[in-house]
Amino acid sequence: MGIIKRYHYQLDFYSINNQTKNKQMKNLVILGAGTAGTMMANHLHHQLKQPDWQITIIDERVEHHYQPGYLFLPFDIYSPTDIIKTIEEFIPKDVKLLKQQINKILPKDNIIELGSGDALYYDVLIIATGAKIAPEETEGMKGSEWQKSVFDFYTFEGALALRNKLRDWQGGKLVVHITEMPIKCPVAPLEFAFLADSFFKHKHLRDKVEITYVTPLSGAFTKPKATEALEHLLDEKGIMIESDFAIEQVDNENKKIIDYGGREIPFDILVTVPTNKGDALIERSGMGDDLNYVPTHKATLQSKEYANIFVLGDASNIPASKAGSVAHFEAEILTDNILRFVKGEPLKEEFDGHANCFIETGGGKALLIDFNYTHEPVEGSFPFAGIGPLRLLKESRMNHMGKLAFRWIYWNVLLKGTHIPFVSATMSEKGKHYETVQH
Amino acid sequence: MEKTIAGKTITVNEEGYLTDFNQWDEKIGEALATEANITLSPRHWEVVKYLQNEQKNQVALSIRRIGKSGLVDIKEFYQLFPNAPLKTATKIAGIPKPASCI
Numbered sequence: 001m002g003i004i005k006r007y008h009y010q011l012d013f014y015s016i017n018n019q020t021k022n023k024q025m026k027n028l029v030i031l032g033a034g035t036a037g038t039m040m041a042n043h044l045h046h047q048l049k050q051p052d053w054q055i056t057i058i059d060e061r062v063e064h065h066y067q068p069g070y071l072f073l074p075f076d077i078y079s080p081t082d083i084i085k086t087i088e089e090f091i092p093k094d095v096k097l098l099k100q101q102i103n104k105i106l107p108k109d110n111i112i113e114l115g116s117g118d119a120l121y122y123d124v125l126i127i128a129t130g131a132k133i134a135p136e137e138t139e140g141m142k143g144s145e146w147q148k149s150v151f152d153f154y155t156f157e158g159a160l161a162l163r164n165k166l167r168d169w170q171g172g173k174l175v176v177h178i179t180e181m182p183i184k185c186p187v188a189p190l191e192f193a194f195l196a197d198s199f200f201k202h203k204h205l206r207d208k209v210e211i212t213y214v215t216p217l218s219g220a221f222t223k224p225k226a227t228e229a230l231e232h233l234l235d236e237k238g239i240m241i242e243s244d245f246a247i248e249q250v251d252n253e254n255k256k257i258i259d260y261g262g263r264e265i266p267f268d269i270l271v272t273v274p275t276n277k278g279d280a281l282i283e284r285s286g287m288g289d290d291l292n293y294v295p296t297h298k299a300t301l302q303s304k305e306y307a308n309i310f311v312l313g314d315a316s317n318i319p320a321s322k323a324g325s326v327a328h329f330e331a332e333i334l335t336d337n338i339l340r341f342v343k344g345e346p347l348k349e350e351f352d353g354h355a356n357c358f359i360e361t362g363g364g365k366a367l368l369i370d371f372n373y374t375h376e377p378v379e380g381s382f383p384f385a386g387i388g389p390l391r392l393l394k395e396s397r398m399n400h401m402g403k404l405a406f407r408w409i410y411w412n413v414l415l416k417g418t419h420i421p422f423v424s425a426t427m428s429e430k431g432k433h434y435e436t437v438q439h
Numbered sequence: 440m441e442k443t444i445a446g447k448t449i450t451v452n453e454e455g456y457l458t459d460f461n462q463w464d465e466k467i468g469e470a471l472a473t474e475a476n477i478t479l480s481p482r483h484w485e486v487v488k489y490l491q492n493e494q495k496n497q498v499a500l501s502i503r504r505i506g507k508s509g510l511v512d513i514k515e516f517y518q519l520f521p522n523a524p525l526k527t528a529t530k531i532a533g534i535p536k537p538a539s540c541i
Binding site for chain 2: 180181216218222244246248260261290291319
């Protein structure tokens with residue numbers, strides 16, 4: 001049976017890629033054409049060229065969404081056309097784009113089984129299948145009130161449904177909620193609360209809206225200095241915070257969320273970030289942890305189990321933020337490591353967990369944070385020490401302009417794998433106000 | 440910083456978590472539980488030992504994982520260690536507060 005199956009793969013492989021096989025080309029396959037996968041295709045096609053290498057990227061979707069834009073959709077700051085382009089326009093011509101569903105990875109055989117029944121052999125595999133919301137993990141979340149008074153803004157559909165609701169909402173209890181960590185872009189729910197404050201002020205409805213921020217963490221954020229700054233902002237904007245809340249269920253009938261300790265929080269609108277999980281493909285392939293993230297070496301980005309598999313962006317289990325900036329910094333280091341791997345050289349253990357995030361705080365201002373595995377976000381200047389022009393961990397208009405400019409940078413620089421001037425893949429400690437040496 | 444508890448001196452961080460598990464013993468565990476207004480029953484001890492073992496094996500602790508451990512469900516975990524069970528239980532167990540990460 002095993003042999004027959006194997007033959008089947010070989011035959012299908014010939015049918016998909018006979019040209020490559022005949023020329024003894026090697027195959028590098030990228031799964032997922034989101035932020036991370038697209039960047040890798042753009043980095044690597046300059047380096048791994050035909051006739052020695054064929055790069056293939058597989059994704060069943062047609063559209064590439066600028067995911068940070070989902071935050072702005074509900075408040076009518078961006079419209080759908082601002083955040084959607086096609087996947088195709090960002091994939092280099094010499095990279096083969098397969099618009100197909102991926103059924104399974106067979107890591108021991110170096111084979112990708114496609115939804116069509118075809119199979120594809122790889123020499124090197126990059127997994128960039130991302131993370132997705134899983135509201136079904138929480139009892140009642142996807143119940144009768146889903147997209148009526150219970151919303152997410154981590155999907156295009158969710159953000160759009162919420163926009164339509166907020167357009168005519170006349171006020172009440174707005175609860176912004178995180179189900180459990182880790183989540184993509186951990187600052188997004190805070191930004192949502194800040195932007196909601198600003199939005200209702202602008203509509204002269206702020207006194208009719210009670211905003212509560214509910215989190216499973218002990219405070220507003222995961223790192224102490226940033227938590228302090230952000231809690232101050234929440235307080236200043238009259239946003240209440242309920243911490244250490246581990247949700248058990250959404251009570252659709254009585255419109256409240258209830259935690260395992262019995263604590264209840266009523267809502268008129270619940271904006272929740274459901275549990276985030278890696279792609280179901282990872283589970284089908286038996287390669288994930290309990291949230292479908294692939295165990296990955298945090299400094300090299302190589303899979304812990306398979307030497308020829310690398311994992312980039314939200315799909316991995318490394319303890320870095322699940323954010324586009326992280327994928328961008330990872331991509332620069334991973335490109336080096338893949339080139340080393342194919343030459344049989346030792347990998348560089350260089351990735352330091354570098355993340356760089358703008359945090360919209362409403363009223364045309366934003367904060368900027370820059371941090372890594374070992375250094376929490378602190379105050380200072382960025383990217384030029386002592387000069388800026390961006391200020392770290394302080395609200396400013398310049399930071400807000402940076403956040404808005406970032407959409408242009410995303411489409412025109414980041415996805416194309418161009419290095420962003422003055423911002424290095426590993427974090428710089430210069431210009432940052434650390435009190436003590438951290439570990 | 441240093442702290443005297445159950446007749447012994449231990450080193451704790453600013454949130455009161457032991458910085459060196461070797462300093463931990465059951466008496467200290469009991470005293471830390473008393474500080475959290477918890478009297479440890481055999482069931483509490485099963486959870487504490489489980490957490491210590493997971494820590495030893497370098498498993499990242501989370502409420503989800505404990506709920507799936509087969510030892511306690513999340514509801515019971517909350518009954519045993521009310522309010523913030525993972526934070527309280529790890530403090531009593533003498534292991535670091537789980538990094539809820541990023």
